[in-house]
Amino acid sequence: MTATTAQSAPSDDTESTYARACRLIETELGGRRLAPEPRTWLDDLAHTRRHKTAFITAVWNTCFPSSVAEACWVVEAVYPHLNPDGRCTDAALTAAWNILEPNAGTWPEQLQNERRRFTNNCVTRALAEANTAVADHA
Template sequence: MTATTAQSTPPDSTEAAYARACRLIETELGGRRLAPEPRTGLDDLTRTRRHKIALFNAIEFHCCLSSRLEAHRVVKAMYPYLDPHGFSTDAALTAAWNILEPDAHTWPKKVQNERRRLTDDRVTRALVEANTAVADHA
């Protein structure tokens, strides 16, 4: 003999399918939800866009730039080289360096090293600020 449970409340049409399934499992089986609702591609695109905007604003604030266009170029150059969690890599810092200091190859080595260290610190600080801004909205 099988037992069924009658639904006591009418289904909420605005409730997501995942949430309905979890509620049903919780009701029928006495289970509990272990994982959050799965992310969709649109969620990832929204997060990426929010991260790029936050990074643009932070780069513009922390780095000495001649224009907003330069900040856009830095973000565009860095973004493919960031790791999946939005953290800096050597390639991302090099991409930013190439945009921020295009004539660095003409400088003495000591000056290059000092400026590179300063630029890396500023870009890293901007990236941390952008990551924090995005994490606050998650």
């Protein structure tokens, strides 16, 4: 008995190893792909950069920082405190509060509470916008 390999289409050099293996399995066994190509560390890095850029833009548009640099500082301070699903935690909101309102300790308590709620709403809304922007362009 002789085994032959059916070639469905010529292989091009831009096709990934994963895609070539899937094509061979599809051709030889009549199978189909159940999962997309695995992500690489470079894909994750690109996704993180897109998300941070969208988050900076959203912070700039919704939280009223004093400068774009301050919006960047907010994102860098908040990012390590996001939960695994990319949602705000209390630590993330506190980090944003400390950058956006550095002199809040001198304010009356009622004003601090009002401004903190406002800041929390702004950061939460900015994060939701960033998540949506990245999901829409994935």
